[in-house]
Amino acid sequence: MQEEKQEKIALISKKELFFTFFKIGIITFGGGYAMISNIREELVSKKQWIKEDELIKIIAISESTPGPIAINMATFIGYKKRGVLGSILATLGVVLPSLVILYLISLFFNQFLEIKLIQYAFNGIKVGVSFLIVRAGYQMFVKMEKNPFNLIIFFLVMILMILFDFLSINFSSIFFILIAALIGIIFFSLKKGVKK
């Protein structure tokens, strides 16, 4: 029985790999965490390509590496199942629906926006989108461990971001990320040194 299952796992065709991730790309709205629940449904429950603990490991890797979680997952699972070609096919599969849909929308977007009712709708969307972003940030803040290190970095970046915006100072958020990474390395290395 166990052997049979192993064999089944090894026999995932490249076509199936591509179309499974293509389907995940189509049915997932809003990306990120919605993607995780769809991937769990498709790959853990239905197809049993990966186990729950493997999924958790992939999520952990995705969260600590750059890039959209959907791409990270497709690349990782594609590689584990069918090597480099598998990783390319799975990633292509998950990207392709977005690429086609948004390309088509971009062709008609400006004509679209000339319609009065659509303009009104988009004026509403602007409010909704700002709300979404603030909510996402707020939820992440609630979940963040409230130790002095996190809080100081958090409020410092908040204040500087808003201040720079009001003063129209160009300071890329890449620098914030790089400086914070450096501070993290120095602070936690020193802390460990003190403990020793």
Added chain:
Amino acid sequence: MIYLLLFLEFFKIGLFTFGGGYAMIPLVKETVLSHHWLDEATLLDLIGVCESTPGPIAINMATFIGSINGGILGSIIATLGVVLPSYIIILLIAKFLSKFLENNYVKNALNGIKPTIIALILSTGLLMFIEVFDIQFTQTISMNYHALMIFILFVLIDHLYKKQTTRKLSALEIILISMGLGVFIYTIVPTV
């Protein structure tokens, strides 16, 4: 050379986006505004479109911005740019570096990055609200009252929904409701 520029800028965005879709918005905003690829109002429209169409928001935005500025080739190149950093990094991790994340330097760097990302997202969202409400601090404080009315109605609906269902509104629902409110408010309240 627009194609090279699109590729490099989106590669950079892909490389520095930790923690999912919302984390890329501050960086996308800086990039598109500095190159005049989109204005801020269109960017907000675009985020709305990307939230209400399938697929990761990063890919959706890259495709759209690429297409607007470089046609079909531009959209493919921008998408390739935003995908490539994560593709390469994950492939390396899957192949050689399964211990990479247990490295102490990597862990410590990520400890510093996490609160930074949260602050970047939250401050970007708050600044967007100021932009949407078009708040002007001249002699008197003026603002876009239509946006304010939409916001108040929206918060009311969100609150009632949470009370009735104990579930949060999904991103798609938020976009659809705010669309409806936009049409409603701008139709019944004439713009001056």
